[in-house]
Amino acid sequence: MKIGIDYLPFLIPLIILQVGLTAAALIHILRHKTYKHGNRLLWVIASFINIIGPVLYFVFGKEDD
């Protein structure tokens, strides 16, 4: 992998943020039983859709505590 090293400065923050966002959404989804809109399956799938999925979940899926 010759491109590896060259892209490392990009990949590290990118992976941290992307994985972080998806993980945060997933944890929240699995810890809650009810959602403002949609159901668990929908939001689990959605949380993997690049960055817009987690954002959509926290705006339209997450119930106010």
Place this chain on the structure above:
Amino acid sequence: MKAYIALIKKEARENWRTYKTPLLVAVFILFGVISPLFAKLMPEILKQLATTGVKITLPPPTALDSWAQFFKNMRQMGLLVLVILFSGTVATEFTRGTLINLLTKGLPRRTVILAKFTMTTVLWTSAYALSVAITTAYTAYYWTMPTYHHLILTFSGPWLFGLLLISLLILGGICFTTTIGSLLTCGGAVILMTLINIVPTWQASNPLTLITQNLALLTGKLAVGDFWPAALVAVGAIVISLGSSIIIFDRRAI
């Protein structure tokens, strides 16, 4: 003034505790990183796609490609995320009835609108600036930066367009008291601007210019004078949106 500051603090706390601030910052850092990455990867991607033996020779990517990616990401995703995140800022106050306690304490209604606009603007400005700074850092690290024209004006474009969208979200929320209402008002306005863009003579004063012509301005293909009308129209539209929000809200029974 005291009430305005109190509401600003309330908005700041709300955006933080409902995860809007962290999400906005995370997403805009991401955009800052992705833009130069895509510019750098583009030749590789095209090479992978052209496997039929056709030899494509591409010029190596430049700093300008990085900025092209940046403006494209802002236009397509950045503004969308902004709109989605703050689509409920006015509507939830109405649907949950949370303003009643505050208004019956003598809070002027316009303060609600002004505080919301201020706080959302502060968040949007910070997130956008962060994104610009990150892309600048990467671009400077990987490429040599040529001298750009009208740097500040170019980067103000998407920012100002963002402010326009925020003011439309507030107007939509006040008029329809629902999140969908806010989203549709924004969407409707963008569609309207896209339609207006069909008429060539109107393009110059269309706020859409603020997010489509950035590269042309940066390279000096577009003169400053061609950018100003759109900016002025956008500022006018923001003032009108906020003004009519205040007037409509003052007359609304709640």
Place this chain on the structure above:
Amino acid sequence: MPILTLEHVTKRFGRQMVLNDLNLIVPEGRIFGFLGENGAGKTTTMKLILGLLRADQGVIKVNGEPVTFGQTTTNRLIGYLPDVPAFYDYMRPQEYLQLCGEISGLSKDCLNQRSTELLTHVGLANTHQKIGGFSRGMKQRLGIAQALLNEPRLLICDEPTSALDPVGRLEILDILQQLKGQTTVFFSTHVLADVERICDEIAILHAGKIALTGQIDDLKAKHATHHLRVKFATTAELNQFISLGWSDFQTDLVSFSVTLTAPDILKLEMTVMQALATQQLTPISLERTAPTLEQLFMEVVQ
């Protein structure tokens, strides 16, 4: 000067006339019960007083100042507890009172002292959880705390007890009763027992107008008639008693009882006891039924 007056207030929603030339005076310092059936227009009246709705006609004055719709400066004199108070779920009670106080323009020291005092008063001083996790009763108590924060001259409560369990109800009534003398309390309800417990004065809203208003004791004395209920063990005894020829009576065959009505309750009671003695009748019970607010209310509403 009365703290609150409504003069010829009219409000329509579309074709429906909710308030029709309503007049009301609330003197300062009272606990004033605002009665009416569900949908009679109690909440509408309150929202008009708070400037949240615009009256079609009429003038509302708070402490002599007219109420204006939209920018309502008279609200600085008022504390309001909505029927279901809505808060920001992500805040803690202390933070919420902080926000309310800053909006009301209280000074920092005053606000800190006042909010601690009030939270203790409503029993939320040691509650540090977010409001989102509150029970209804807790929200109602926080609602009272926020309404009293700016030491209002007039406290308006919209059905403060109707959504609560008996314990929660008593807590709220106690809190309201303790305000007597400091603040005028104007509260709406359809629970007559609550009114009888704490109010000095009432108004009954019916068909868009105030059908009856005044001090409870005066109203009872003036409007309700006196009753005497005589209960027997068998139908035979009941019939024997009825056959004596009473002028104004109602029989209840299920419980073998008869309820007699006369303007002078003492004289009636004497007559009944004499009649029972001569007829050798022994009732299971003989009781005076005091005029209740409920009878008063039913009389007005029907």
